[in-house]
Amino acid sequence: MTIRYVESSKLPTSWGMFEMHGFEEVETGKEHVVLSMGDLDTDAPVLARIHSECLTGDALFSLRCDCGAQLQHALHRIATEGRGAVFYLRQEGRGIGLLNKIRAYKLQDCGADTVEANERLGFGADMRDYSILKPMIDHLGIKSIRLMTNNPRKVKALQDLGVEVTERLPHQSGRNPHNTNYLSTKKGKLGHLFDDEDGSERS
Numbered sequence: 669m670t671i672r673y674v675e676s677s678k679l680p681t682s683w684g685m686f687e688m689h690g691f692e693e694v695e696t697g698k699e700h701v702v703l704s705m706g707d708l709d710t711d712a713p714v715l716a717r718i719h720s721e722c723l724t725g726d727a728l729f730s731l732r733c734d735c736g737a738q739l740q741h742a743l744h745r746i747a748t749e750g751r752g753a754v755f756y757l758r759q760e761g762r763g764i765g766l767l768n769k770i771r772a773y774k775l776q777d778c779g780a781d782t783v784e785a786n787e788r789l790g791f792g793a794d795m796r797d798y799s800i801l802k803p804m805i806d807h808l809g810i811k812s813i814r815l816m817t818n819n820p821r822k823v824k825a826l827q828d829l830g831v832e833v834t835e836r837l838p839h840q841s842g843r844n845p846h847n848t849n850y851l852s853t854k855k856g857k858l859g860h861l862f863d864d865e866d867g868s869e870r871s
């Protein structure tokens with residue numbers, strides 16, 4: 669996969685001023701962004717979030733998942749430390765795309781869980797490919813990462829790419845009555861690590 673750096677600009681947010689870096693996946697034309705704050709190209713590990721696109725959760729206020737709350741929480745944590753990066757990857761629906769995610773939601777409305785729904789549609793439970801991260805991380809001069817995630821597969825994916833992960837930081841937020849089953853399935857079938865049952869952050 670070839671990744672092309674395109675341009676960077678300022679992005680003021682509710683949490684502070686970020687720098688937005690645009691990248692293009694040459695083969696597919698997919699556009700990815702990184703929001704960064706502070707100097708990333710030093711020896712200190714970078715506080716980072718690898719966030720998979722979720723139009724419904726990130727932009728349309730959906731309570732079916734925890735994505736929107738996790739995104740906001742990541743920006744808040746980075747702004748609090750004054751240094752870090754959110755990799756916003758266009759891997760909608762764990763890589764199956766928005767319209768297939770709506771098909772999966774329909775199956776879930778009829779009783780399937782998030783993994784069963786993907787499988788009934790002929791997809792794997794998680795179709796994401798993290799290899800696009802390596803050229804982006806290298807471009808930004810990041811040497812090692814403290815990763816905000818509950819998903820140990822993301823840590824392994826980075827390590828498999830040769831990226832040092834010095835720490836996994838639990839990243840729980842956004843539990844609500846509409847996503848309780850969804851979060852239970854992530855814990856039970858996808859190996860996500862949750863510290864407690866109410867989803868609140870322990871720190």
Ligand SMILES: Nc1nc2c(ncn2[C@@H]2O[C@H](COP(=O)(O)OP(=O)(O)OP(=O)(O)O)[C@@H](O)[C@H]2O)c(=O)[nH]1
Pocket residue numbers: 718719720721722723733734735738759760761762763764769772773782786816817818819822839854860
């Ligand atoms: N196929 C499918 N994708 C979903 C569903 N709900 C959320 N997603 C997608 O899942 C992705 C987020 O993955 P999650 O499994 O919630 O979390 P994660 O990124 O693996 O782990 P964390 O770093 O802990 O948040 C986003 O791309 C969402 O669009 C669903 O029911 N079906």
Ligand SMILES: [Zn+2]
Pocket residue numbers: 722724725726733734735736
């Ligand atoms: Zn979501």
